Amino acid sequence: DKLTGLWKRTYFNERFREETERLSRSKEIGSVAVMGLDDLAAMVRMIPPEEHNKYLSTAGKTLRSLLRQTDWVVRWDNYEILFYFPNTTPESALDVFARCMNALLQINPLLQTVVGLCSTSETTSARGLIQLAARRLDLARKDGRHKLVCFASRSTGLKFWEYNTSEE
16 A cells, blocks of 8 residues: 555455465464554544545554564555454454554554454454454444454453553
């Protein structure tokens, strides 16, 4: 994606099918997440296009700089970003999202996020992982809080984790 510097959705779809086939054979745990930039989306008519594009561009570069080289980050939709973290449990991905949320908020308060997160221990279907992450993103949105991640834990089931700036 020229604006954000992140992978495009079509490229990701091709590569991710291959990756999920490999995952089902290897039994490796990976995490998939969809992050929504809902406040920025809500302000689209209020912010000049140049400023809006600047926020998206800076957000994309910032997110890419915070991730490992092996992590995948994709501009999924206009205001949604998809992540794939190989060899990462959902609980470990929360640390990544704490860094991401902190960095995005330092750029601008409009870059508050909500996240839906799932793992390959739940399914290894490429479509299933993306749909599960998207459903959890919708649950996080319905909760109404910002800086929130919805995920499942084997021990406790569905959980909500809220980023607190005092955790830095």
